[in-house]
Structure formats: structure tokens, C-alpha cells
Amino acid sequence: MPELPEVETIRRDLTPLLVGRRLLRVRIHPGGERLAVTHAPRDLERQLEGRRVESLGRHGKYLLLRLDDGRTWVVHLRMTGSLHIAPAEAPPHRFERARIDLDDGSTLRFNDLRKFGTWHLVDEAAEAMPHTGPDALGEEFSPRWLAARLGGRSAPVKALLLDQRVAAGVGNIYADEALWIARVHPETPGGRLSPAKVRALHAAVLETLEDSLGDRGSSFSDYRDGLGGEGMHHVRVHVFRREGQPCGRCGTTIVKSRVAGRGTHYCPKCQRLPRADAGSPSGLTKRERRRT
DNA sequence: ACTATGCCCTGGGTGC
């Protein structure tokens, strides 16, 4: 499942290979039509053909390919999508959904087992990601911002971390990892975190994303980089999919539960739920604060 | 305004 470090790795891999290239021929294969969101598949193919790629950007988990007509081709890989360069003669992957022939003889392949990936072609990238907040590695995602988004909230902090309006780019792997680093129980209500814990969590989000980026991402299953290779970070995670194994800090067995509808991994000793009556400076819910 | 739930999709794993 590509999250921020994985998409950023793809962006960095593809930039030198795609910038300046012209998209000669675009083919969305039968069965892959659903990836075309803003246009009908044949129309999207025609609109992309002939365009030159000017730069590659990223916001959260969205890859932004800026084209020479001023529009942006916005690609989201969801869980099983991959986008990488391959020689023209390379046989299609079993789950190839689209293929783009480039003007240097190479090709760009879009593989996606579960067909959840999306392509938007828009004038402004923001149109394709209307429910998205600041990028988790951007300036705007500050301790102050995180505190404001968590304050007064009763939802589990893990659910709030997964909310792309809070921190765009954080997904299930790095939410679990950040909570372990900050020693926060995933079910802690957002508003129950002390200011110190919010700062620790903010730092932990940056730490886990940057660590993974240094390892070119995590390949738990389908993730591949811009050259079709695997990341290396999945062997270095602290808790994600490590249930039954010892916590690297205290040796306690990592457990798996379900929070916000997602598989959630944590150390039951390092990550304790605060007592229900333990008020923190901002620990009251908005409702409670009104009553006070 | 906020929270919880279900949907999309399909290969891989499990249990009988």
C-alpha cells in the first residue's frame, strides 16, 4: 500500500525519466476503465496523447504530473497500484491496467491488482483531491496544526491520523509506526493527548515517514518503486504486521486489533490508554468544556 | 460538526 514515502520514492525515480518526455500512445486496458475518473477512458487516452511531462509533484499520496498544456494528470495508486518505467519489449504484468508509450522508446506501466487506483486530468490539482489537508512532510503540518486537529475530538487518534485532512500521506503502516514511536495507544481519544504527547506524535510522524523514505518505502505486498523494484523499510518496522513478535523496546508481545475499521498493531505495555478520568490540559471534549 | 459504517475489488490464505 503506497503511502507518502512510497509515492515520493516513485516521484523521485520517475522524474529524470519522465520530465521532457512526450506521451505518444496511451492505452487503458479492458477491465481497467474505472481508473479514469474525470473522462471516459477513450477520451482520457486522447487527451493525454501528445502531451509532454514538465514536472512531477506529490501531495500526500497523490502523484501530480504537470503537462505542457497547463493541466495536471493526478494519479492515485490506492492499495495495489504501481507506476513504473519498463522497456517496450517487457511483457505486461499480470495486472497491468494501462500502458503509455514514451517518445524515447521506453514505456510507463500502470499495474493494479484491485483496480482501486484513479487518474484525474484537471486544470488544478486540488480539484482531484478535495478532501485533502496539508502534506505530512510540508511546512503547514506543524505541531500547532496537529494540536488544533486533535483538540476536542473524541475519535481514536489513529482514525484522526488516517484522516487525510489532518496529515495527507499518512496511511495504515505509518499511523501504527508513529503511534508506537510516540508511545500513544491507537484508541486514545484525540482530545485526550497532552500537549507534550501531541508534540511527540508530530515528531514521530515525521520520523517514521523520513526513515521509510530513506529505505525507499515498504514493500509489504504490491508496492514497487518507479523502476519496478521493492522498498526496504518493511523489514525495519516496529509494529506493523508484527503481531505475536516482541516489542523492540520492552519485549512485550505486539498485539493486533481493529481501530477505525483498520488492522492496528501496537505494544500493549509501551502504548497505554490514559485513564478515562485523567484530564489533560486540553483533555476535555468540546462538550465537556461547554459544560464547565 | 462529528463519528461510524459500508462500499469498491480480487488474489491469497484458511478451514472443512
Add this chain to the structure above:
DNA sequence: TGCACCCAGGGCATAG
């Protein structure tokens, strides 16, 4: 060996 069933989850819509 075969088959039915369940699980994985990002973003969105919907309900409460």
C-alpha cells in the same frame, strides 16, 4: 483436492 469463505484497505458516500 476442491470449495466456500474471509481478509487486506484509501477514499468517499451515507446514515445517525
